[in-house]
Amino acid sequence: MSLKLSEEDIFLFHQGTNYESHSMLGCHRIKYKQEEGYRFVVWAPHASAVSVAGDFNDWDWESHSLSRLNDTGLWGNFFKDVPSGAAYKYAIKNENGWSGLKADPFARQSELKPATASITPFDSEEYNWKDQDWQKKKKLKPSYETPINIYEVHFGTWKQKEDGSHYTYEEMADLLIPYVKEMGYTHIELMPLAEHPFDLSWGYQITGYFSVTSRFGTPNQFKFFVDQCHQAGIGVIMDWVPGHFCKDDHGLRMFDGQPLFEYADEQKAEKPSWGTLTFDFGRPEIQSFLVSNAIFWLKDCHVDGIRVDAVASMLYLNFDRKDAPDKLYNSYGGEENLEALAFLRKLNEAVFAYDEHVLMMAEDSSDVPLVTSPTYTGGLGFNYKWNMGWMNDMLKYMEYDSYYRKWHHNLLTFSFMYTFSENFVLPLSHDEVVHGKKALVNKMPGDQWQQFAQLRLLYGYKMAHPGKKLLFMGGEFGQYAEWKDQEGLDWLLLDYPLHAAMKKYVSSLNHLYKNESALHELDHDEKGFEWVDPHNSEQSIIVFQRNSKTQKDQLIIVCNFTPAVHYDYKIGVSQPGTYEEIFNSDAAAYGGSDQLNGKEHFSFPEQWHSRPQHIRIKVPPFAVCVFKQTKSDRRKEEESS
Structure with a gap:
């Protein structure tokens, strides 16, 4: 084997246990045979030929060809004439001819949309981290006993410039971090920042899993943002989407002309209501790809936790097939996706082997038990789960006129029947303020004063209830409108007394939660x-x-x-x-x-x-x-x- 690739790394990749496969595959600047240049390695087992096309060779599909490295689908080569910061894609040929140009699944940087090419790494891509004190501090005490109060943020719409353009990662560090610290939150949760082609997917339909979106700057600028959060004492959680991916031509779909990242069985692959494809969780190389991606965000980008999106969609074969005439069943006759269950256990075992202090949070609406129990006891191995039942019950309860609530008292108290069955996070997330569901304050009945009073009550009850906390941006000052996913928050509302008072209330409540050990120390006991x-x-x-x-x-x-x-x-x-x-x-x-x-x-x-x-x-x-x-x-x- 050439190109300075380890036989062991290759073996583990194909075994599904190379958890840093991003260090092997993709584009990397190396010194090879005394020459500086770029090594390209891609997995395309159904291909008959692969080459690198880019702006450096006028997008010639044949001039920079890759060699087959093994009989299990790895292709690679070393080029000294490829510059840093160059746009490139893989041109892939199979038995039917050239199948098209594909972005690099392991690329670390991508072009700004609507362009879709990958970018070769810049010469000086290493970032000098200054968050050593934070890394030591977060290991002093188990997270279960510490306050975790999360501010959920969509990076592009928290605040925008006057002309509607976005703030960069560095600019947001100067704006968002002081605000979060002043408000008393402990963590920022970022809706997905992996590269995605469509703004209105909110980042949940991804093409570049290892590529920090270029909408707001470079990978190093994103690392600067995380670093500044840590230096300010704020943790960072990243939304992560291993359940499905989008169908855009330059992405993972039919990567080498045949199903590769997705299931070959179309019924298992398709998620009709989302228009996306499900990863083939049973394929070892996909396991290496996804677990490596989680490790990448934790190790390379220093995020403190991962919120795994749409876990229920992974757990059930018929999750998005309710009206399908023919149901899918596993080998035991059940509807659980056994491969996805095994993958999630492998994921959590690998993550906690890397760092036992990571926050692994399941956004799971299912009633599968033991989500936050260790894998060796039969659990899925997460350490936190979103309490979707509490959220649904409480919002339903609060929408009743107060006179009728006495007949629905069980909605208020039922959560205490199961609150210690898992390690729960109590979420009031972006999903509750979109698609006609109304803003939180507008869910409250009564006149304006009553609406704000009841919103304060809801927040106070949530803060006193066992479990860690999460609130979506805008909720802290009682934004009237639903979340507008292409515009900034309605900050002008802070000129009005009730909204300014609500912001002050949430800040006081957050600090109370941090300062009173009874509100967080035995959350799961x-x-x-x-x-x-x-x-x-x-x-x-x-x-x-x-x-x-x-x-x-x-x-x-x-x-x-x-x-x-x-x-x-x-x-x-x-x-x-x-x-x-x-x-x-x-x-x-x-x-x-x-x-x-x-x-x-x-x-x-x-x-x-x-x-x-x-x-x-x-x-x-x-x-x-x-x-x-x-x-x-x-x-x-x-x-x-």
């Missing part, structure tokens, strides 16, 4: 949560307690889902002493009616809610309030015991 009163459906009030590892940090959460104000409302408490209201979503500063509680609430030695003591409070309208014990009464505690 049953000891972190206790019901005080889940049964008051008539008044649509729930009360619960969040615990940390330290008893003094316990919090009592009161949520009122109606506009009624209740005075001398009794709340059972376990410990005698003095309790203080440390947070109230009805504060005037947040746009509320300022129905606040005083600082000191002495407990009374009368049993309530099956607890030996109680406090008496004022319950504000459409609000969440948080109480914390400030002084304990040892004498009363001894009497109670």
Whole structure:
């Protein structure tokens, strides 16, 4: 074997276990036989000839031909006359003749759309990272015990320039990172930034999996953005799409003239409602390709986590075939895609072998159990799962007029029946504010004041509920319009008092979440949560307690889902002493009616809610309030015991 390729790397690629295959395939600048130049390697087993065509050879389909390197489909060659930054594609010939020009599946950079060629790496492509302190800090404590509060961002529409053009990765570092830090978020989740041809796919239909989109700059500029996030103490999560890919001619579809990256069986390959193709998860080389891509984002780009998109679409053979006359079944007679299940387990094992501190989040709407359990116990091996059930139930509940909520109380409380079955993230994502679903604030019933009050209540309840958190951009200031996927957010709304107050509220809520260990330390442990009163459906009030590892940090959460104000409302408490209201979503500063509680609430030695003591409070309208014990009464505690 020539071209400085390792026989072991090639063997592992074809075995499905080369998890850094991007270091072997694609275009790389190397020194070969004392000459500097570019090595091109591509996998095209059905090809009879392959060459590199580009602007350096006037797109000649034959002048820079590749040689067959093995009998399993690898082609490669070394050229010293190819310049850096040159556009290129692979010209692929098969038994039917020339099949066309294809972008490099392993390219690190692509042309700016609508151009579709890959770009040869620049001579000085190495980036000098300065995030060593961040990398050390995130390993000090398990993520399960730390605050994770995610701000979901679409890079092209968070904010745009006056002429409608995009900010670059470097410019966004100066704008977005200080905003996220000020607001109190811990992580930014970026909707897919792999190269994609169509803006309105939002990045979920990809052609260049290893190519950071050129819409906003170069790969090194993207790395600068991630580096700056880390230096500011902000983690970065990347949306990743291993379930399907688009059909554009220059992409992966029919790559060498026959199905290669997709299933050969058209029924298994097609996703009709999305107009995309499913990866062939059973093919070893596809496993190497996809796992390597995940490792690439983690290792080369230093992202801290990966949110795996549309997991349910991968798990079921008939996910997008509900109306198909003939169902697909696996070898055991079930509808699960056994190859996809095996792939996801392999993916997570490989990722956590690389770095056990990575966040691997499944965006999964299925009811498959053990998604966040280790693979050795039969689980899929993720460490987090989006709680789509909580999201659907809560938005349905909040859309009811408050008078009718008492008949739907189960939607409010049902999530606690399963909240510790997985390690959940509570998402209010972009999917909930598009396609006629209305913006979050517009889902709330009532007049404008009531809408904002109920949105504050929803956010407060989410923050107090066990699980990590996620909110899509614009939700933090109550944007009225659905997400406009080609325009910037409506920042002018911050000139209006209710929107400015909502932004202030979300910032205060985020900082409360970070500062109070009871709101995050035992998110995935049953000891972190206790019901005080889940049964008051008539008044649509729930009360619960969040615990940390330290008893003094316990919090009592009161949520009122109606506009009624209740005075001398009794709340059972376990410990005698003095309790203080440390947070109230009805504060005037947040746009509320300022129905606040005083600082000191002495407990009374009368049993309530099956607890030996109680406090008496004022319950504000459409609000969440948080109480914390400030002084304990040892004498009363001894009497109670």
